[in-house]
Amino acid sequence: MTDSSAHVRVRDIRKTYGKFTALDGVSFDVARGETFALLGPNGAGKSTLIEILEGYRDRTGGDVSVLGVDPQHGGLEWKAKLGIVLQSTGESGNVTVHEQLTHFARFYPNPRDVDETIAAVGLTSKAKTRIKALSGGQRRRVDVALGVIGRPELLFLDEPTTGFDPEARHEFWELIRELKREGTTILLTTHYLDEAAQLGDRAGIISAGRLIEIGEINEIGGPAARVPIVRWRDSGGLHEERTSEPAHTVAALFARLGKEPDGLEVIRPSLESVYLGLVSAAAASATDLAKELA
Numbered sequence: 001m002t003d004s005s006a007h008v009r010v011r012d013i014r015k016t017y018g019k020f021t022a023l024d025g026v027s028f029d030v031a032r033g034e035t036f037a038l039l040g041p042n043g044a045g046k047s048t049l050i051e052i053l054e055g056y057r058d059r060t061g062g063d064v065s066v067l068g069v070d071p072q073h074g075g076l077e078w079k080a081k082l083g084i085v086l087q088s089t090g091e092s093g094n095v096t097v098h099e100q101l102t103h104f105a106r107f108y109p110n111p112r113d114v115d116e117t118i119a120a121v122g123l124t125s126k127a128k129t130r131i132k133a134l135s136g137g138q139r140r141r142v143d144v145a146l147g148v149i150g151r152p153e154l155l156f157l158d159e160p161t162t163g164f165d166p167e168a169r170h171e172f173w174e175l176i177r178e179l180k181r182e183g184t185t186i187l188l189t190t191h192y193l194d195e196a197a198q199l200g201d202r203a204g205i206i207s208a209g210r211l212i213e214i215g216e217i218n219e220i221g222g223p224a225a226r227v228p229i230v231r232w233r234d235s236g237g238l239h240e241e242r243t244s245e246p247a248h249t250v251a252a253l254f255a256r257l258g259k260e261p262d263g264l265e266v267i268r269p270s271l272e273s274v275y276l277g278l279v280s281a282a283a284a285s286a287t288d289l290a291k292e293l294a
């Protein structure tokens with residue numbers, strides 16, 4: 001995509017720490033209003049990339065534009081349009097949840113209502129509790145509330161639901177869907193592939209500092225990685241057939257057996273299984289290359 005109105009535009013970005021290359025020529029765009037999931041194994045370079053986009057880290061090379069501004073030169077007005085939920089939090093304050101959000105809301109020209117924001121992250125019953133007395137997952141919800149209180153045009157979420165219980169994760173997804181409906185552009189990193197599949201329009205996969213795949217969530221990896229499996233059981237044991245026409249396979253089984261096969265399932269590969277295939281293929285080809293060069 002080469003959309004000139006893209007909210008995030010990254011071209012051939014490089015970042016080295018001494019001799020170590022953390023980002024090795026990554027390029028992609030995130031369109032206005034899009035939710036883009038950045039995926040990749042531990043140490044792949046996701047946080048480095050996000051922190052460069054947020055203006056917290058300088059890049060070694062390449063071009064970056066975030067809301068039309070180079071993050072290395074972003075001023076206060078630019079920062080007020082960003083919402084940031086960092087991977088690790090320092091929030092352990094002596095103030096209450098309500099006080100903290102009221103304090104931060106004052107920094108923004110058009111903040112969200114504090115009580116509504118507290119409700120949206122499921123903390124109404126803890127609004128008057130000091131942050132240091134909250135559980136880890138509840139503190140994470142405060143981080144998310146602080147990230148969205150300023151009604152950001154672009155929201156960065158770096159592993160936002162780590163430590164959330166399943167119910168809180170589902171509530172959080174609803175909040176993000178609401179922000180999407182309001183037109184917020186979202187850049188999300190997560191190790192929960194179901195979260196990426198639930199929320200993302202597109203995903204990019206980073207491995208060892210390179211973008212190895214990018215595409216629509218439902219298409220990433222290409223058709224070959226997404227062929228469904230029909231699984232059933234009979235007296236001979238468990239059977240599986242990979243087929244792009246699962247309905248035909250099921251109909252043929254039904255005709256042959258005269259009844260629905262036992263344990264019948266049609267399994268469509270999840271984003272997680274497609275992701276694992278792509279990441280292990282990238283790691284294998286990097287190992288082959290290293291052997292050739294040795």
Ligand SMILES: Nc1ncnc2c1ncn2[C@@H]1O[C@H](COP(=O)(O)OP(=O)(O)OP(=O)(O)O)[C@@H](O)[C@H]1O
Pocket residue numbers: 017020022040041042043044045046047048049
């Ligand atoms: N300040 C630093 N100095 C040296 N190396 C660093 C520094 N920050 C990050 N790195 C290295 O750069 C690589 C990418 O790190 P980064 O935190 O961006 O990965 P990540 O994809 O966010 O990983 P995770 O999923 O574990 O959060 C890692 O190998 C890391 O050790």
